[in-house]
Amino acid sequence: MPPVSIQRVLISESVDPRCRSILQENGIEVTERQNMSKDELLAEIKNYDGLIVRSATKVTAEVVRAAGALKIIGRAGTGVDNVDVDAATKNGVIVMNTPGGNTISAAELTCALVLSLSRNVAQADMSMKAGKWDRKKFMGSELFGKVLGIVGLGRIGKEVATRMQSFGMRTIGYDPITPPDVSAAWGVEQMSLEQLWPQCDYITVHTPLMPSTTGLLNDETLAKCKKGVKVVNCARGGIIDEEALLRALESGQCGGAGLDVYVEEPPMQRALVNHPNVISCPHLGASTKEAQARCGQEIALQIVDMVKGKALVGAVSRNHEEAMEGLDSAACVVEVSLCGCGYKALGSVQAGVPVLLQLDGCVFRQPVSLAGHLLFFKAESSPQLLPSVTGEISGDCKRLTSLSPWRPSGL
Ligand SMILES: NC(=O)C1=CN([C@@H]2O[C@H](COP(=O)(O)OP(=O)(O)OC[C@H]3O[C@@H](n4cnc5c(N)ncnc54)[C@H](O)[C@@H]3O)[C@@H](O)[C@H]2O)C=CC1
């Protein structure tokens, strides 16, 4: 790929200092400014060709448009729902993230919330601090033998499952993309949501926030759960409908909730946070030294690789083998010839949307829809099949030359 010139990067949130050092060591000027208002960001952004954020900076279409010279938005973390990726794409701005850098930390916090819910750790501590000694009020229940429902069996869902199994929990789950035989290999029995709801003692969600996951747990689905079910959300606010959750907590249908994320952050509406059966954190899933070090370093290295022309824009600068791990097994590889240059592209369909995962060994993880112009599909390697499906999409300078099914190593 040709090098992309990046001279000035704005870091708008608390990102590990290694990020700044790596960029500076590679001749990129870095400014760190935290807690900027929307107007301050709009005024400031035009001075930069790179922006690095976490989850708090809202990179709206307005911000993207105001940023005349912006070429790259780096997300030091996983979720890019605070970035208007479509607006960025339309304006030629690359969005890249560091998925995987904070997986373990988010999984560990999820487990901590499940454990705290089972034994009322947070509530008991508050009571002790209030000078009480209340042993009866905080009677808990064991996790051993209980059922944990995991909705979203990606990176974090998997790590949560394997950890909670060590407490003797039975782990069941649902994911429209991860194949049942893959999740079965790490001890999660997949089933439909209809089958899952009534079996769970605990439910934890680990999906991105998108139309199909917004309000996944709502009045109707909570009513299908066991009375007293406990729920955890360390993914994104809104996957569990907050008003429905409050109603379920008040009726006793929900016995407790562990929340790390909210529709509005910080939440102005405090009823959930103040509920006695809710334990909450201020979006701390990725807030560990280790996760921040990984994400800060990775995003800087990815930008440097892009500047040096080593890796394709939007790519994660990990080696090919590492990059392969964690990609879904429904992915397939095609070799694409564009204007005389050959590329090996790896694509998949996620939640019904075709997505590009890799190009020439470089991993894309931003949820950019490829619907419309480019289609990736899973098929057996077959020279006859490909021309028949590519006829529509191949133009003068586009030619798909071969297709082979791809499986991640170890599966
Ligand atoms: N609280 C925090 O600080 C952190 C939160 N996160 C959030 O956690 C979530 C999960 O992250 P990862 O595991 O890294 O993502 P991932 O992309 O590895 O996994 C997400 C899984 O959800 C599945 N999914 C999509 N639609 C679904 C549906 N309708 N029902 C069930 N499953 C569905 C996908 O197939 C995928 O397997 C994301 O929203 C991410 O932003 C990630 C890191 C830290």
Ligand SMILES: O=C(O)C(=O)COP(=O)(O)O
């Ligand atoms: O990576 C993610 O998706 C997260 O939610 C972590 O957010 P943060 O970087 O801690 O603002």
